[in-house]
Amino acid sequence: MKILICISKTPDTTAKIAFRDNNTKFVADGVQWIINPYDEWYALVRAIELKEKDPSTILHLVTVGIADADPIIRKALALGGDEAIRINADSQDSFYIAAQIAEIAKQGAYDLIFTGKETIDYNGSSVGGMLAELLDLPYISLATKFELNNLTATVTRQIEGGEETDEVNLPVVVSCQKGVAEQRIPNMKGIMSARTKPLKTVEPAAIEPLTSVVSFELPPAKAGVKLVSPDNPEELIQLLHEEAKVI
Amino acid sequence: MSVLVFIDHADGQIKKSSLEALCYGAKIAEQLNIAAEGILLGTVSDNLADLGKYGAKKVHQVSNDSLNQLDSQSYTKIIAEAVHASGAKVIIFSNNISGKAIAPRLSARLKAGLVSGAIALPDTANGFNVKKTVFSGKAFANIALNTDVKIISLNPNSYKVSAGSGGAAEVVALNAVVDAPKIKVAGVTKTSGEVPLTEAEIVVSGGRGLKGPENWGMIEELAKLLHAATACSRPVADAHWRPHNEHVGQTGIAIAPNLYIAIGISGAIQHLAGVNRSKVIVVINKDPEAPFFKAADYGIVGDAFEVVPKLIDAVKKLKGVV
Numbered sequence: 321m322k323i324l325i326c327i328s329k330t331p332d333t334t335a336k337i338a339f340r341d342n343n344t345k346f347v348a349d350g351v352q353w354i355i356n357p358y359d360e361w362y363a364l365v366r367a368i369e370l371k372e373k374d375p376s377t378i379l380h381l382v383t384v385g386i387a388d389a390d391p392i393i394r395k396a397l398a399l400g401g402d403e404a405i406r407i408n409a410d411s412q413d414s415f416y417i418a419a420q421i422a423e424i425a426k427q428g429a430y431d432l433i434f435t436g437k438e439t440i441d442y443n444g445s446s447v448g449g450m451l452a453e454l455l456d457l458p459y460i461s462l463a464t465k466f467e468l469n470n471l472t473a474t475v476t477r478q479i480e481g482g483e484e485t486d487e488v489n490l491p492v493v494v495s496c497q498k499g500v501a502e503q504r505i506p507n508m509k510g511i512m513s514a515r516t517k518p519l520k521t522v523e524p525a526a527i528e529p530l531t532s533v534v535s536f537e538l539p540p541a542k543a544g545v546k547l548v549s550p551d552n553p554e555e556l557i558q559l560l561h562e563e564a565k566v567i
Numbered sequence: 568m569s570v571l572v573f574i575d576h577a578d579g580q581i582k583k584s585s586l587e588a589l590c591y592g593a594k595i596a597e598q599l600n601i602a603a604e605g606i607l608l609g610t611v612s613d614n615l616a617d618l619g620k621y622g623a624k625k626v627h628q629v630s631n632d633s634l635n636q637l638d639s640q641s642y643t644k645i646i647a648e649a650v651h652a653s654g655a656k657v658i659i660f661s662n663n664i665s666g667k668a669i670a671p672r673l674s675a676r677l678k679a680g681l682v683s684g685a686i687a688l689p690d691t692a693n694g695f696n697v698k699k700t701v702f703s704g705k706a707f708a709n710i711a712l713n714t715d716v717k718i719i720s721l722n723p724n725s726y727k728v729s730a731g732s733g734g735a736a737e738v739v740a741l742n743a744v745v746d747a748p749k750i751k752v753a754g755v756t757k758t759s760g761e762v763p764l765t766e767a768e769i770v771v772s773g774g775r776g777l778k779g780p781e782n783w784g785m786i787e788e789l790a791k792l793l794h795a796a797t798a799c800s801r802p803v804a805d806a807h808w809r810p811h812n813e814h815v816g817q818t819g820i821a822i823a824p825n826l827y828i829a830i831g832i833s834g835a836i837q838h839l840a841g842v843n844r845s846k847v848i849v850v851i852n853k854d855p856e857a858p859f860f861k862a863a864d865y866g867i868v869g870d871a872f873e874v875v876p877k878l879i880d881a882v883k884k885l886k887g888v889v
């Protein structure tokens with residue numbers, strides 16, 4: 321069993337969101353970077369659990385990023401995984417990223433490809449689906465449970481107002497969210513061994529991006545809260561009905 | 568040339584989020600002076616000609632029951648063929664669960680740029696730029712679609728559904744080769760009777776301030792009275808007080824209802840990220856310093872266990888329920 325796990329670097333969830341250069345660039349100064357939580361907590365941890373069950377499983381991590389992504393990849397390797405590949409490019413276009421990962425995936429003959437359900441910075445929720453199409457593989461998105469039985473996966477995914485359980489033969493691309501696994505903290509042994517695990521850098525393939533970021537905006541500030549006395553909640557209902565007109 | 572809108576359905580019914588996508592697509596078609604068309608895979612009990620009211624001139628349908636189960640791989644193939652056949656220039660999805668599975672595949676197949684999570688009509692004054700949420704709702708980005716064929720997936724609850732005076736849409740049967748799906752559906756569980764969170768116009772949400780799962784009765788009662796969905800903060804889902812599919816926020820589900828009522832939730836930055844696009848936010852918290860009040864439109868500083876039952880009574884009175 322060979323599993324490829326897609327890892328993305330994102331700003332910490334508490335990072336201050338600000339832009340510079342005429343609102344065209346994210347202000348990265350002072351920002352702490354983390355592994356995208358969906359990639360780390362669910363995709364990576366589930367892959368590690370599968371390897372714990374079957375130690376012959378090989379886990380490869382892949383990221384598209386420049387050298388400043390290396391600490392994130394090392395942190396991911398500290399949790400688990402055998403080796404990592406960094407495709408040396410910086411892009412905000414999901415297709416560009418998916419197409420780069422597809423090149424790696426084609427060479428690796430993976431049985432299973434895991435992504436997080438989305439990144440918490442660009443919120444595209446696109447790389448997994450694009451990758452599946454480029455590789456002509458089935459895709460199960462927004463998985464909440466993943467079980468493996470030889471070469472068949474049983475995957476539960478979110479649907480509107482419920483869940484659906486699917487069965488699919490490998491290889492398959494799965495995007496993971498809450499429920500698939502539980503967050504883990506790397507231990508000392510993991511951190512030590514991550515230092516010597518192979519982290520390979522490869523140059524990107526020639527791919528044309530399909531989109532580009534023109535500018536960013538911050539949402540307008542709220543006008544301020546209107547407080548209603550706790551002794552008179554009827555007034556709140558009245559305001560919601562007559563003023564805000566939402567009920 | 569056309570704007571082609573993917574019409575999604577479940578249990579024989581067209582989803583509200585698809586009507587939003589259709590109205591949005593019809594407006595773009597109007598901007599570009601071309602026709603809006605729909606494409607529906609599978610079968611529904613709704614009358615497809617009625618989609619004319621929402622701006623569709625034509626609806627392409629592949630009436631094959633096997634397509635009532637989503638398989639993104641075969642769906643993508645069929646939609647791509649319809650795009651070629653109809654010469655569609657812009658393809659619209661709702662950024663709902665099906666949209667998230669299909670739109671990226673179609674983008675890769677057609678090499679057509681995709682903006683997922685759009686919240687406004689494209690700006691066509693200078694190229695073709697679409698505004699979308701980024702940083703989990705903490706900011707917006709304007710994205711340029713640089714390809715000839717463009718794909719937009721529209722965030723649910725971002726565009727108003729309005730029935731116009733358009734006549735009946737022409738329903739066209741589409742013959743498509745339907746591949747045997749590689750994914751076999753083994754079972755579906757529905758949390759029945761409840762309003763799906765991402766489609767809900769009103770959401771009532773509870774946090775750790777509610778002390779324990781046994782206290783959710785009043786949350787559910789208030790939600791039911793308001794036809795609202797229920798949601799919760801992350802620690803509540805982590806503690807298994809509520810199912811994980813109710814967890815909203817930066818690492819849960821992002822929602823943008825018309826009304827979000829937060830009860831006993833502090834308003835941590837990660838929670839706000841997933842809910843701050845709600846049109847009206849109401850916060851009920853006993854701590855006047857709770858950060859959530861800064862993001863709220865209306866608030867009550869008070870004990871949820873005293874305030875919520877009174878709110879329930881007031882809603883009952885408003886709705887004439889005794």
Ligand SMILES: Cc1cc2nc3c(=O)[nH]c(=O)nc-3n(C[C@H](O)[C@H](O)[C@H](O)COP(=O)(O)OP(=O)(O)OC[C@H]3O[C@@H](n4cnc5c(N)ncnc54)[C@H](O)[C@@H]3O)c2cc1C
Nearest residue numbers: 774775776800801816817818831832833837838853854871
């Ligand atoms: C990487 C990361 C990602 C995260 N993602 C998310 C996410 O997606 N969603 C999310 O929600 N959180 C997320 N969190 C957690 C977040 O930081 C907060 O810890 C969490 O939102 C707090 O939940 P809470 O408001 O329910 O609980 P608390 O912070 O404990 O707040 C409880 C509130 O209830 C009030 N209260 C208590 N008793 C009463 C009463 N009787 N009546 C009225 N009010 C009362 C208190 O004043 C308090 O404000 C994330 C954290 C991290 C680090």
